[in-house]
Amino acid sequence: MGRQAAVALYVLALVAVVVGVDVLFFKHQFWERLIANVGIVLVFAAFYLRFRLALGGK
Numbered sequence: 001m002g003r004q005a006a007v008a009l010y011v012l013a014l015v016a017v018v019v020g021v022d023v024l025f026f027k028h029q030f031w032e033r034l035i036a037n038v039g040i041v042l043v044f045a046a047f048y049l050r051f052r053l054a055l056g057g058k
Contacts, residue, residue: 010048013044014040017044018041021036021037022037
């Protein structure tokens with residue numbers, strides 16, 4: 001699988017998790033939803049950077 005396809009799947013997984021958490025837990029709570037979304041994005045970014053560096057990516 002190409003690098004672009006892997007990144008695209010990773011971004012789709014990020015979107016699916018954010019939307020799922022929004023719909024299931026924070027439907028009518030704006031600030032809690034915002035904080036949760038920022039946290040999820042930060043966790044995904046940390047994993048991306050960690051494994052990109054571990055696998056020798058640029």
